[in-house]
Amino acid sequence: MNPRVYSLLISAFVLASWSTMVSAATIDLAYVAAATAIDEGPQDGTFDAELGGDSLGQVDNNGFVNIRTAFEFSLATLPDGAAVQSATLSLVMNAGEGPRQIEFHGYEGDGVAGLDDMAMDGLIDSVSLGPGFGIALAIDVTAYIDALVNSGAGFAGFNVREEPANAASFVIADIVMQGGARPELSVTFVPLPGAFGLMLGGLGLIGLRRARQG
Numbered sequence: 001m002n003p004r005v006y007s008l009l010i011s012a013f014v015l016a017s018w019s020t021m022v023s024a025a026t027i028d029l030a031y032v033a034a035a036t037a038i039d040e041g042p043q044d045g046t047f048d049a050e051l052g053g054d055s056l057g058q059v060d061n062n063g064f065v066n067i068r069t070a071f072e073f074s075l076a077t078l079p080d081g082a083a084v085q086s087a088t089l090s091l092v093m094n095a096g097e098g099p100r101q102i103e104f105h106g107y108e109g110d111g112v113a114g115l116d117d118m119a120m121d122g123l124i125d126s127v128s129l130g131p132g133f134g135i136a137l138a139i140d141v142t143a144y145i146d147a148l149v150n151s152g153a154g155f156a157g158f159n160v161r162e163e164p165a166n167a168a169s170f171v172i173a174d175i176v177m178q179g180g181a182r183p184e185l186s187v188t189f190v191p192l193p194g195a196f197g198l199m200l201g202g203l204g205l206i207g208l209r210r211a212r213q214g
């Protein structure tokens, strides 16, 4: 084969491969672990007991007791070296009284939700909630997920808390934890970013140049 044609074919192949590999993909993740726990009054920052059953998902801080909910997502399905373009935490909350100020904190998880996870600090966002029921929230967690993926973390953890405290909470706010409305982490990423993609692109361009010179 004419070397010039050969080079052009190689270039076309490499550039086509590159553009395929750098096209973004999106995965929607369900949580793999979740827990709700209480810091008994007077609250001291150490969470004392998990609340099971229908209490899963509760979020309340009345200044005396403090109830938080934490959940974790596995990042195992994200390919190594993926470049995160965007990440959104979607969830639905009920807040019969309000408005409530709700904070979302991120931490590196381990696939198990427990008492320690409630007190992990890493503020991502704070939203004013309600009063209302079935309130859909979409929290931008791009920077947090990008940092976790870059560090090779296996799990992304979040805890949800009410901050600052309310004087009185007759109706405890909660996150819908079951069914189609349960928390979901949606990540849009490029499978092979940066160095490798640039290298492939560079090879393609070198090939093109050779073809032109040939």
Ligand SMILES: [Ca+2]
Pocket: 039, 040, 042, 043, 044, 045, 046, 047, 048
């Ligand atoms: Ca305590």
Ligand SMILES: [Ca+2]
Pocket: 072, 109, 110, 111, 112, 113, 114, 117, 157
């Ligand atoms: Ca954990």
